[in-house]
Amino acid sequence: MGEAQLLVEDGNQKLFPCEVCGRCFATDVLERHGPICKKVFNKKRKPFNSLKQRLQGTDIPTVGKSPQPKVQPVRKSNWRQQHEDFINTIRSAKQFTLAIKEGRPLPPPPRPTSNPDYIQCPYCMRRFNETAAQRHINFCKNQTSRPVFDPIQMAARLVSRAQCKAQASLKK
Structure with a gap:
């Protein structure tokens, strides 16, 4: 108690702060509160499961732990390829509008690029993302x-x- 500082004087009682929670108590109460407070603050509280409580007393069986979601591998970003495609599209659009203004024949359209993340169908050769491909x-x-x-x-x-x-x- 010697290291605890006097915080407030309430009438004729001196109040001291708890080392754990910081609340103020009289010396005799602080002696009882200290061990309880340390015990409470050292415990890790379990998260409250409202489903479990709602299902208590009913015939509905409780569901076990759900499996952890599969961690998907981080894909390599292809932003550089997308950026180059965008720049090429802008350039071809400028050439197209310039050809229309000057009356020249239209330039050929830019070649289509394929997304490397897409999966190709072996039957029709179209490309899809993973879920759509399946x-x-x-x-x-x-x-x-x-x-x-x-x-x-x-x-x-x-x-x-x-x-x-x-x-x-x-015959009939």
Whole structure:
């Protein structure tokens, strides 16, 4: 108690601050408060789970811990490539407007650039981001495995059906 400074004098009692929380107490109360305060402030509080409390006493089973989200690898930034594409687009647009003003033939359009992060579909050669590529490749695989519509073959089927129906109606 000797190192604690006198903070406030309340009537006839001298109040001293707690070393842990800084609140002021009388000497006899501070002796009881000190160990309790140290014990409380040393503990790490668990976060309150309102879902667990709401589900207490119900028939709904509590859900276990959810798996940690997968840490995705950090992709290398391709800002330099994007910047160069942007500059080339601006230059070609200037050439285009200049050619229109002067009446010259139009310059060829700039070549398209592909995003290196995109995945190419092996069936249709289009490019998609990862999530869209997963969906599309399955779809495209099913589409390419379907039989192709052949109008000549379809016409032959219709003719044969008509002949079968004609024969069936003659038999009756």
